[in-house]
Amino acid sequence: MLPPRQPGCSTLAPPSESDALKGRGRAKVALKPGHGPLDWHQLQQDKGMKGELVYGVGSPIPPFRMQPPLRVNKEILLANKDNFWCVINRKVYCIKAYLSFHPGGEVILKQCAGKDATVLFNKYHRWVNYEKLLETCFIGMYVGSADV
Ligand code: HEM
Secondary structure (H helix, E strand, O other), X not given: OOOOOOOOOOOOOOOOHHHHHOOXXXXXXXXXXXXXXXXXXXXXXXXXXXXXOOOOOOOOOOHHHOOOOEEEOHHHHHHOHHHOEEEEOOEEEEOOOOXXXXXXXXXXXXXXXXXXOHHHHHHHHOOOOHHHHOHHHEEEEEOOOOOO
């Protein structure tokens, strides 16, 4: 009888997004070519700096440059669900551009649209520097009720 497969073993089949969704370990999914961390970094430097990685704002000034930051209430957050706005630690981000770059996969991230993703984010990887990773995707501060 074959020994049980161990995490980290190179003979393991690539983990699926459904495994991650079901909370079976810290499953990373295969990203499309050109969607690695360095590609994301480059995109932030190019399009992101020009404010082209945010959807639903309609302002010539990139929101992440605005001082004071925009204030987003529950209605505005929900109105931008299709733009994949979500909240992490009271900060609102447009994660639409990041979806296909997320090492945990698109499926798991899409469920955060229009919601406060803080608990899920901390559950999977509280050490990830989201403020840096999503720097140019920052919309503003969430000032609405906590029930999102
Ligand atoms: C929106 C902000 C988010 C960012 C910037 C982000 C970023 C990342 C990064 C950088 C990794 C790789 C971590 C590593 O290698 O240690 C990762 C992995 C992962 N993420 Fe996220 N993530 C976000 C939100 C979420 C949310 C809300 C969930 C759950 C619903 C999630 C689930 C996962 C999973 C399952 C993995 C793969 C396993 C792991 O490495 O922990 N992520 N994410």
